[in-house]
Amino acid sequence: MSTNQQLFERAQRVIPGGVNSPVRAFRAVGGTPRFIQRAQGPYLWDAEGQRYIDYIGSWGPMILGHGHPAVLEAVQKAAMDGFSFGAPTEREVELAEAIIAQVPSIEQLRLVSSGTEAGMSAIRLARGATGRSKIVKFEGCYHGHADALLVKAGSGLATFGHPTSAGVPAEVVQHTLVLEYNNLEQIEAVFASQGREIACVMIEPIAGNMNFVRASVPFMTRIRELCTQHGALFVFDEVMTGFRVALGGAQSVYAKLIPGFKPDISVFGKVIGGGMPLAAFGASKDIMGLLAPLGPVYQAGTLSGNPVATACGLATLHEISKPGFYEALATKTRALVEGLTGVAQEAGVPFVGDSEGGMFGFFFAASSAHALPQNYGEVMATDQPRFNRFFHAMLAQGVYLAPALYEAAFVSAAHTAEDIAATVAAARNAFKA
Ligand code: KE4
Numbered sequence: 001m002s003t004n005q006q007l008f009e010r011a012q013r014v015i016p017g018g019v020n021s022p023v024r025a026f027r028a029v030g031g032t033p034r035f036i037q038r039a040q041g042p043y044l045w046d047a048e049g050q051r052y053i054d055y056i057g058s059w060g061p062m063i064l065g066h067g068h069p070a071v072l073e074a075v076q077k078a079a080m081d082g083f084s085f086g087a088p089t090e091r092e093v094e095l096a097e098a099i100i101a102q103v104p105s106i107e108q109l110r111l112v113s114s115g116t117e118a119g120m121s122a123i124r125l126a127r128g129a130t131g132r133s134k135i136v137k138f139e140g141c142y143h144g145h146a147d148a149l150l151v152k153a154g155s156g157l158a159t160f161g162h163p164t165s166a167g168v169p170a171e172v173v174q175h176t177l178v179l180e181y182n183n184l185e186q187i188e189a190v191f192a193s194q195g196r197e198i199a200c201v202m203i204e205p206i207a208g209n210m211n212f213v214r215a216s217v218p219f220m221t222r223i224r225e226l227c228t229q230h231g232a233l234f235v236f237d238e239v240m241t242g243f244r245v246a247l248g249g250a251q252s253v254y255a256k257l258i259p260g261f262k263p264d265i266s267v268f269g270k271v272i273g274g275g276m277p278l279a280a281f282g283a284s285k286d287i288m289g290l291l292a293p294l295g296p297v298y299q300a301g302t303l304s305g306n307p308v309a310t311a312c313g314l315a316t317l318h319e320i321s322k323p324g325f326y327e328a329l330a331t332k333t334r335a336l337v338e339g340l341t342g343v344a345q346e347a348g349v350p351f352v353g354d355s356e357g358g359m360f361g362f363f364f365a366a367s368s369a370h371a372l373p374q375n376y377g378e379v380m381a382t383d384q385p386r387f388n389r390f391f392h393a394m395l396a397q398g399v400y401l402a403p404a405l406y407e408a409a410f411v412s413a414a415h416t417a418e419d420i421a422a423t424v425a426a427a428r429n430a431f432k433a
Pocket of ligand 1: 022115116142145237238269279
């Protein structure tokens with residue numbers, strides 16, 4: 001048995017599914033997950049010493065690549081001064097200032113330890129701010145595993161969502177409405193019938209949990225207008241897109257397309273922690289002033305603003321704020337998607353991809369139609385068996401893509417033109433096969 005298999009057997013004896021997060025178990029694509037021993041730059045090495053070009057980047061955080069010297073030094077130095085104090089530190093103020101400096105829509109933020117915690121807190125804040133209970137989310141968007149957000153689309157529009165997980169009582173999700181992404185009619189109808197009862201609409205502006213689906217400009221514009229008109233808050237889940245698709249996140253991309261566009265509450269994670277447990281949620285001073293100890297909305301955390309995690313995040317933000325960082329990253333990512341599309345076309349494989357900044361996605365179109373899926377149903381109608389065969393053909397050639405049809409993938413600053421060329425060459429072989 002290979003070391004990965006031995007480790008997987010052993011892991012499954014003491015950890016459910018052998019993993020601490022389900023998607024890592026490769027159940028969507030099949031096969032044995034790779035147990036990673038170390039990483040450097042754009043590469044991962046597994047327990048058998050096999051090297052992979054890494055397009056997961058820990059599901060987004062590793063935008064600089066692994067082991068960036070400046071980040072490593074900052075973390076080592078911070079660790080020498082102490083791991084955690086449970087008291088305020090200057091560095092968490094610096095990190096808050098650095099994030100707020102890049103996101104015009106927020107005046108204050110709270111640091112927490114995971115995207116789930118940030119999303120959960122944002123919902124509670126929106127409900128506290130409006131005194132309303134209903135929330136709207138979209139099918140295919142994932143906002144972490146807080147109970148109120150583990151909901152799948154109800155049978156019809158007006159019916160409330162049903163839990164996607166056991167252990168979530170129907171009462172907890174009775175206020176959560178799940179609509180179709182990019183569906184203008186549904187969002188109009190929900191606000192027309194229940195607008196005054198909606199606390200917030202929460203969205204992934206570019207849905208990376210459906211691989212890669214952009215919210216259309218008319219859709220995004222209309223949600224903003226309806227939230228403003230009905231006194232609901234617009235919550236942007238930028239855990240994946242924040243500091244990944246652009247320095248100002250997806251909201252800066254949409255602000256270029258929709259003059260003056262701003263969400264009301266923003267949720268961040270992944271990149272801002274640079275690979276350490278750190279996330280955040282932010283909004284105007286008025287909205288954030290509702291949080292304890294100032295206001296009635298409670299929120300707390302033992303390791304919130306952890307001194308070592310904030311050092312990692314701050315060093316990461318320092319590097320990605322340098323001039324030209326995103327232009328270079330976007331160019332490289334676009335070149336990868338164009339390269340993959342080119343070799344797919346050569347092989348006559350219906351393949352379509354898209355990217356924004358350092359985030360990309362691709363689909364094996366179900367038919368010859370080369371249109372990008374616009375919602376969850378269209379994503380799930382693409383050719384999943386073909387995706388899974390491609391995933392394994394690439395893994396066998398030392399390219400580690402996202403092990404699920406519905407996940408996005410990521411390029412880091414450490415990926416070289418040679419890595420991109422090697423990836424395209426591996427894809428050419430995979431498509432031929
Ligand atoms: P975490 O609690 O996993 O830090 O963040 C939850 C979350 C919130 N919002 C968005 C848009 C997210 O993508 C995530 C987490 N993303 C998944 C991958 N799609 C993390 C990987 C995993 O679950 O292991």
